[in-house]
Amino acid sequence: MTELLAHQIRLETGIPCHIASQNLQPEVGHIYLAPSDYHLVINPPPVSLGLNQKPKANFMRPSADALFESAGKVFGEFCVAVILSGMGRDGARGAGTIKAGAVFVESPGKTSVPSMPETALGSRVVSASLPLGMIGEAINHQVTLSNKKPLHRKREE
Numbered sequence: 001m002t003e004l005l006a007h008q009i010r011l012e013t014g015i016p017c018h019i020a021s022q023n024l025q026p027e028v029g030h031i032y033l034a035p036s037d038y039h040l041v042i043n044p045p046p047v048s049l050g051l052n053q054k055p056k057a058n059f060m061r062p063s064a065d066a067l068f069e070s071a072g073k074v075f076g077e078f079c080v081a082v083i084l085s086g087m088g089r090d091g092a093r094g095a096g097t098i099k100a101g102a103v104f105v106e107s108p109g110k111t112s113v114p115s116m117p118e119t120a121l122g123s124r125v126v127s128a129s130l131p132l133g134m135i136g137e138a139i140n141h142q143v144t145l146s147n148k149k150p151l152h153r154k155r156e157e
Contacts, residue, residue, distance in 0.1 A: 034062035041070035068094025085111035089119035102127040
């Protein structure tokens with residue numbers, strides 16, 4: 001099922017999409033999906049992807065909370081999280097750990113399964129609630145802002 005999703009993402013976006021594997025070093029401009037029944041996490045520098053089968057979070061494995069918590073720790077103010085439509089409350093707790101980055105959610109009124117974005121909105125951790133078609137633009141804008149921050153330029157020098 002995950003491989004089918006990766007294939008569909010590649011077809012729809014033209015962006016390389018892969019099933020994550022343990023200690024894989026992610027490439028810029030690629031999408032990585034958690035394999036079935038594994039949490040996907042971001043390991044500290046040198047940045048790599050990690051997989052684990054720790055207990056389910058919000059009855060889910062993989063869990064957005066596990067991913068967001070690790071990404072927030074590794075990327076700090078440069079972290080961007082996106083919560084799309086879905087059942088349950090996965091993502092809200094993890095998004096709350098992203099202190100200085102950005103959290104975007106799909107507008108709950110525009111989706112048939114609004115509970116994940118609604119939970120995030122209720123926890124007051126959201127930077128913006130947007131229609132699905134505007135989220136990509138918001139991510140690009142946030143990345144552009146991050147690239148202008150002095151800390152980021154110092155890393156490149």
